[in-house]
Amino acid sequence: MITPQADLGIFAISVAAGLIGALAGVGGGILVIPALTILFGVDIHLAIGASIVSVIATSSGAAAAYVRDRMTDMRVGMFLELATTTGAVCGALLASVVAPALLYVLLGLVLLGSAGMHVSRMGEETPPTDPPSELALRLRLTSSYPDRKLGREVPYSARRIPLGFALMWGAGMVSGLLGIGSGVLKVLAMDGAMRLPMKVSSATSNFMIGVTAAASAGIYLGRGDVDPQVAAPVALGVLAGALVGARLLHHISNRTVRLVFLPVLVVVGLETIARGLGFGI
Amino acid sequence: MTPEKFRAMVSTVLIVGVAISAALIGVGFVGALAVGWHGSLVGGAASSGATTDFSNLPGRLATLEPAAISQLGLATLLATPVARVAASVAGFALERDRLYATITLAVLLILLTSIFVLR
Numbered sequence: 001m002i003t004p005q006a007d008l009g010i011f012a013i014s015v016a017a018g019l020i021g022a023l024a025g026v027g028g029g030i031l032v033i034p035a036l037t038i039l040f041g042v043d044i045h046l047a048i049g050a051s052i053v054s055v056i057a058t059s060s061g062a063a064a065a066y067v068r069d070r071m072t073d074m075r076v077g078m079f080l081e082l083a084t085t086t087g088a089v090c091g092a093l094l095a096s097v098v099a100p101a102l103l104y105v106l107l108g109l110v111l112l113g114s115a116g117m118h119v120s121r122m123g124e125e126t127p128p129t130d131p132p133s134e135l136a137l138r139l140r141l142t143s144s145y146p147d148r149k150l151g152r153e154v155p156y157s158a159r160r161i162p163l164g165f166a167l168m169w170g171a172g173m174v175s176g177l178l179g180i181g182s183g184v185l186k187v188l189a190m191d192g193a194m195r196l197p198m199k200v201s202s203a204t205s206n207f208m209i210g211v212t213a214a215a216s217a218g219i220y221l222g223r224g225d226v227d228p229q230v231a232a233p234v235a236l237g238v239l240a241g242a243l244v245g246a247r248l249l250h251h252i253s254n255r256t257v258r259l260v261f262l263p264v265l266v267v268v269g270l271e272t273i274a275r276g277l278g279f280g281i
Numbered sequence: 282m283t284p285e286k287f288r289a290m291v292s293t294v295l296i297v298g299v300a301i302s303a304a305l306i307g308v309g310f311v312g313a314l315a316v317g318w319h320g321s322l323v324g325g326a327a328s329s330g331a332t333t334d335f336s337n338l339p340g341r342l343a344t345l346e347p348a349a350i351s352q353l354g355l356a357t358l359l360a361t362p363v364a365r366v367a368a369s370v371a372g373f374a375l376e377r378d379r380l381y382a383t384i385t386l387a388v389l390l391i392l393l394t395s396i397f398v399l400r
Contacts (some may be wrong), residue, residue, distance in 0.1 A: 004314060046333075053355060057299075060361045064295035067288050074291070078369060078385045085391040092395065139380075210362035211392065217359040218396040224333035226359075228351035229318060232310045235358060239303055 002229050006040050010230070011237040013039075017054060018241025022062035023249055024261045025205030026183030027055030027213065028238060030268050042230055049225030050234045052213050055183070057235045059210030061242030063203075071203035071249065075140055076158060076196065080189075080204075081211055083165045084172030084182070088215050091176020100178060104276025107174055111269030114188050118262055125150070125254050127195040132157035145200050148250045156197050164194035175212050183209045184268050187261060198254040202261070282375035294368045298361030305354025312347035321346055363392055 002010075013035045017028030029051035036042040036050060066072040132142045142157035158164065167189035175182035183205050190201035220226055249257070282290075312322050319327045322345035330337075332348040335356065341349035366389045373382035 007310075049333075053358065056358055056362060060295045060299045060358070060365070063365075064292050064299060067295065068292040070288065074288070074369065075381055078373075078381055078388060081366075081388045082384055082391075085388055085395070089391060089395050140378075211366060211388070214359060214362040215392055215395040221335055221356070221359065224331065226335075226352075226355055227331075227333045228306070228309060228348050228355060229313075229332055231355055232306045232313075232351045235306050235355065236303065236310065239299060 002040070002042075007233045010036065010040060010233040014054065014234045014237025015241040015244075018058050018061065018238035018243075019245040019248075020241075020260065020264065021054075021058035021183070021238070022206060022242040022245025023202065023252075023257060024183075024264045025187045025202030025209075026058075026264055026268075027051065027209050028058050028241075029055060030264065030271060032234060032238075034271065036230065036234075045223075045225045046227045046230050049220045049223075049227065050231045052217055052220050053226060053231045053235050054238045055213040056210045056217065057238040058242045059206050059208075059213070061239045062246040063207040063210065065243070065246035066203035066206060066249075069250070070145055071199060072207040073141075073143055073145075073196070073200055073204050074207070075143070076190070076194075076200075077204045077207045079139060079141065080165065080168045080186075081208055083168035084175070084186070084208060084212050085215055087169040087172025087174075088176035088212060091173040091178075092216065092219075094173075095177050098177060101276050101278070103174075104178060104272050106276075107178065108269045108271075108273030108276060111184060111265060111272060114192065115262065115265045115269065117192060118188075118258065118265060121191075122258055122262075123255065124198075124258075126154050126197055127156060129155060130157075130159075133159070133161070135161050145197065147197075147199070147254075149253050154197055156195075156200065159195040160193050164189050167193055172212060176216065178272075182212050184265055188265075198257045198261075199249060202257055203249070282372060284376070287372040287376055290372055291365060291368055294365050295361060298357065298364055302354040302358035302361065305357060306351050307354075309347045309349070309351025309354060312345070312350060316347065318348040319346060363389075363396070366392060 017031040021028035032054045033047045036047040136157045144153045144155040147154045171185035186205040190196045325344040370385045
């Protein structure tokens, strides 16, 4: 049984998770799961169920503002959701035949490796503006977003689209298999591979993670992993945090968003490796 | 449909989904502080069973059980991204963007398949 004091603690941590998640383009499960299991002794299955709820709450709460304010690129989002949803279905089908331990460790190492790449781009405010490729024009993956911090419209076009699509397929597969890290991988694919501006990558990842999570939400509901005693304070806290975060994004630079994303990337990498080595967080 | 209207529509779907679910989850949560998760806000008998069971929601909603009200809110929240994809299919179709209407419809079908078939 969860006491009202614990409810308050869960709510407070969820506000932080929603805030960081909205800025970094991730679901906030990285904060919510260990907080619930370690600090409040919640069963790991209920914690994962609550984290699915937190991903959808972050995504829907933040994306409502990002879509309206033209921070989310809906075409990039829908095009890549084709990759993540098919990847997620393949992952779910493979879940019974693949040993997850090794996968967790591999994914963790990939994430830590990409942290190095991310650091090398740390000072970059907007990506280089080369003329758009033939494929980007045909798929209409060129656009611009209003940057209130820079005070101007920033044009961009998606690069290396096949690589981005393949990485997104992998991201979907990983989240179908392991149920972790899908937002982080999405931001890395859009920012790192497709060279979209960091804020657009984060806002578009936010838009997409809800759909990826919804694909498996039915499974968690049916299994009895979604308990309102845990998930209700998480959902309310995350929604509040995400609404604040979505307002904040306009007032900070792409560099600051990168700075918020870096520790998230490292923590998810370490958490993923810890899970692979059998630590239940 | 202009791109601005399209964005406004998708944004509205998300806001409405979030608002309805937050209200239901909130009412259930506050109600639970008052009468307990398994109590009844209309003075009925306390229910039994797990708060993780979503199968008998209508009956438990009839007695305004806090757990059931929050569960309905959580289910609404989990359905919001699906509603958003469905609205996007309509939006791209009204924008006469055949390519993206098709892509989005495919995403919706995969999503519904994974929710209702793979479980």
